[in-house]
Amino acid sequence: MGKVNALILAGGKGKRMNKSISKQFLTIQEKPVLYYTLDKFDSCSRVDEIYLVLPEDEIEYFKEYILGKYRFNKPIHIVKGGKERQHSVYNGLIAMDNCDVVLIHDGARPFINEELINEGIESTFLYGAAAPGVKLKDTIKIVDNNGFSKTTLNRDELVAIQTPQCFKYSIILEGHNYIRENKITVTDDTMVVELLDYNVYIYDGSYNNIKITTPEDLKIAETII
Known part of the structure; x- marks a missing residue:
């Protein structure tokens, strides 16, 4: 079907954690968050290679405490963030x-599973771009600058987008070249291809596919694992 690469982003400093160590290196049951994330993609037969993006000052730490400690079967290429x-x-x-499909994933989402990865790959070969999402549990309101509610959004039309966000390589590279040339800031990669009028297929994500951001998330992670 073509070559599939995972692109894992592990650049978060975790300021909301109030920790001296980056959040992807915090541990859940004595193993780093990033280990669990890498292991899921390493174990997936549909993924050929893994590219891990790290801050330059954390590359040696990763090599010593994860790459040198745990065994991975697939090539892990380290890229400076x-x-x-x-x-x-x-x-x-x-x-x-030589990449056909790329899966862009947050290093701090350790509970991604093989089913979500495979569905993302299959959907991308069909549609060109895909991402998992979950229905919102809460009512969402738009508020004005004074804190008063202006309107209530239709919850049935809203989803919270997760990762991996999956793309045909040529499409996402075209998109990133476009935003670089036009100095556009984006918050995720689905926005990149939407700017070029590509459609992104949204498939069912998982409420367990959380991003570790706050100390409370680590407690939830302990429960999930």
């Missing part, structure tokens, strides 16, 4: 060779 997330994605994309 950029100033912002989108710069890190671009660095990862241009480091790849």
Whole structure:
């Protein structure tokens, strides 16, 4: 079907954690968050290679405490991160060779599973771009600058987008070249291809596929695992 690469972004400093160590290196049952994430993609037969984007000052730490400690079967290529997330994605994309589909995933989402990975790959070959999402449990309101409610959004039309966000390589590279040339800031990669009028297929995600961001998330992670 073509070559599939995983692009794992592990640049989060975890300021909301109030920890001296980056959140992807915090441990759940004595193993780093990033280990669990890498292990899921390493175990998936549909993924050929893994590209891991890290801040330059954390590369040696990763090599010593994860790469040197745990065994992985697939090649893990380490890429130096950029100033912002989108710069890190671009660095990862241009480091790849001979890729058909790329799965862009948060390093701090350790509970991704093989089913979500495979569905993302299959949907991407069909539609060109895909991402998992879950229905919102809460009512969402738009508020004004004074804190008063202006309107209530239709919850049935809203989803919270997760990762991996999956793309045909040529499409996502075209998108990142476009935002670089036009100095556009984005918050995720589905926005990148939407700017070029590509449609993104949203498939069912998992409420367990959480991103470790706050101390409370680590407690939830202990329960999930």
